[in-house]
Amino acid sequence: MNNLSHDEAYSELAAVALDAVSVELSVAVREHAAVCPECGPELSAMEETVAQLGQLVPQRAMNLGHGAGIRSRLVMRARGERESRSAAAPGPPDLARGVASLTGLGHKLTPGTQRAVDAEVKKALPPQKRQRSFPGGNLLALAASIAFIATAIQLARVTSDRNSLRNQVATRPAPPVPQDSANAPATEKEALIAAMAGPDVKIVPLSTKGAAGMGRVFWNRSSNDWTMVVYTMRPPKPGMTYQVWLVTDSAKISAGTFKPDSNGHAFMQAKYALDRNALKAVAVTEEPAGGMPSPTGPIVVSGSAAP
């Protein structure tokens, strides 16, 4: 088929433009047209003419809700892809875009720090609970509560150690600033502790029907840092993802999407300025992959921000 003569190819241009020939013939004609100074422009002109025919079909509006959903999925999917590329490339994280910038990421920590967070959660959870997917019930609530208390104790201890070290460091001459990357995880861990601890941190406990202690959201109202830890969550259904919402009286603000790991754990961080009295609740819904501009799926986990 690749041995088409010029005349043979030329005679098929209209049919190729109309997609009215076999794939093999279409490919052969297009290969010829790509290098033929006569057939190339002719085929382009015919394709333009064919496109004009599309004007004649009765104009039909898509269902508004479906159209908005498709648009939203496309844009969020494209954003997720862009941010995945950005995350893969070296460079500082871009927090300037606000909460929605976390869509599709779920983890903003270096692998080392992520391992540290996972270790904290694993350490805090009783061993027999680690491998269970989603048992539910009061035992889980109790285990989860113990986990967070233990985690809080760990955090308090680390914070105390940090403050003690800071005091010691403050009394000594300043050492040379290390330039190697080995200190980056420690700095990140400090930032994490700062985001989750302090007098201005509001903690929103997350629960689901029949099971409390599904996780916590830490909102540092001074630094606008949001940190969410959830555990023992089942994986979302195929093609779906979990999406976090900050609920105020007037809006449901997307705080990004996430998928739990194989142990049902997930960790998210975001930076978003919200009036300190505006938050009414935090909710997690199951949404189509890529997320939605407003919640459409059932609430999987939620927590009231009431004092």
Place this chain on the structure above:
Amino acid sequence: MNPSEQELSYSREVRSNAEDVALIRRMCDADETALGALYDRWVRSLYSLVFHLLKDADEAEDVVEETFWQAWRKASSYEPSRGAVSTWLLTIGRRRALDRLRAKGRRREESMSQSGVLADVASSAPDPLQAAEESERRSQVRAALRELPDEQRSVLELGYFQGLSQAEIADMTGQPLGTVKTRMRLAMQKLREPLSMYRESAE
């Protein structure tokens, strides 16, 4: 403005290809808002075309989503010298719709006497009210088609709007394959001239 409002704001304003090309360039730079803007500009035309082919709203919506996602992923492959962005988009969408039709071996069973879009063109002059409502471009396309002989218009109808191949048209109409090819080519050549004013340059 939320997406619904943006879609509602769709209008028949002239959408210059230069603006479309600028959006494609932004998409090449991974600007997802450009994808949203391109969607707003062309979703109605694209959906109308693929729905006309597929006759199924769910499938047509799937094709629309696939088409715009392909446009995002392949934005860098768009070549302005080969035609307008709208042509590129509609071509992608139409091919995807035809692929679905052909994969399922689904065929519309309308006879030629029940033909749709172009038969309307042939049988009735546009009434003043209808003409006033149509865009100038659509009126020009209709006028150009009205000038075609019936047999050439029928071949176009079956090829473009029903997605039949030349061989299938020959089988359906009982015409020799060579005759179908000739009529299709002549029809396209006759349409080119009156419609050439709408072949937009890239810039």
